[in-house]
Amino acid sequence: MILNTLISGDGPPVILLHGLFGAARNLGVIARGLAPDYRVVALDLRNHGDSPNGAGMTYAAMAEDVLETAAALGLHRLPVIGHSMGGKTAMTLALSRPDVVSRLAVLDIAPIPYRHEYDDYVRAMRALPLTADLTRHAADEWLAAAVPDRSLRAFLLNSLVLGEQPHWRLGLPEIAAAMPDLVNWTDPPGWQPYPGPALFLRGANSLYVQPEAETLIDARFPNAARQTIEGAGHWLHAEKPQQVIAALKDFLYHE
Numbered sequence: 001m002i003l004n005t006l007i008s009g010d011g012p013p014v015i016l017l018h019g020l021f022g023a024a025r026n027l028g029v030i031a032r033g034l035a036p037d038y039r040v041v042a043l044d045l046r047n048h049g050d051s052p053n054g055a056g057m058t059y060a061a062m063a064e065d066v067l068e069t070a071a072a073l074g075l076h077r078l079p080v081i082g083h084s085m086g087g088k089t090a091m092t093l094a095l096s097r098p099d100v101v102s103r104l105a106v107l108d109i110a111p112i113p114y115r116h117e118y119d120d121y122v123r124a125m126r127a128l129p130l131t132a133d134l135t136r137h138a139a140d141e142w143l144a145a146a147v148p149d150r151s152l153r154a155f156l157l158n159s160l161v162l163g164e165q166p167h168w169r170l171g172l173p174e175i176a177a178a179m180p181d182l183v184n185w186t187d188p189p190g191w192q193p194y195p196g197p198a199l200f201l202r203g204a205n206s207l208y209v210q211p212e213a214e215t216l217i218d219a220r221f222p223n224a225a226r227q228t229i230e231g232a233g234h235w236l237h238a239e240k241p242q243q244v245i246a247a248l249k250d251f252l253y254h255e
Helices: 023-036 058-071 085-096 118-127 136-143 149-159 172-182 211-220 243-253
Strands: 004-006 012-017 038-044 078-083 101-107 200-201 224-229
Touching: 004 023, 012 023, 012 058, 012 085, 023 038, 023 136, 023 243, 038 058, 058 085, 058 243, 078 085, 085 101, 118 172, 136 149, 200 243, 224 243
Parallel strands: 012 038, 012 078, 078 101, 101 200, 200 224
Antiparallel strands: 004 038
């Protein structure tokens, strides 16, 4: 699948991959921070943003989408940065095709299964009446019972398009069907430890990268460095953008 791309800046290319329910534009702060020195290629992963919808939303399938899109753009070996679901996609690509990934940066995720309560979110979003008179306020009230956190509702509503034909910029049926795969982790067939440089960047207030994940990270990414962003949670790039950009720049510039 060829994915929708947002390209900014001029210089060596770098790929950005967003998290679940997000889109390329959600990583705009990182793109803007890197654009003075890099050609930043931010992708909408399948069933997100303006990319096509499609079943079979495994990490192997999404990694193949990234590979196919990069090849279509004439990009064959470059750094890959991914947050959350995008981080798992980036790790899968690095483990299955290390020849394509020159450097790997993973934001607040680990190669482990997770337990999340996203099914209720998807059900509520799918049940939202998409009528021409729908307002963002009404949509917010509709989601409130299933998604009590206001900031999370605002994040989800970024993908709602209002107007005469309201719609979600998300393949919600496909995402719902793929949820067991999305919260899981499976090493790609025939994987070998990724030999390139890697950075695992986590938010100090996040619970996504626990100490027990460290040995699993080391086994797959033996050259991985770690860095913690103080005062940040899972959406560390939104909460502490300058610190995240500085860490990524230092990693990308380092030889």
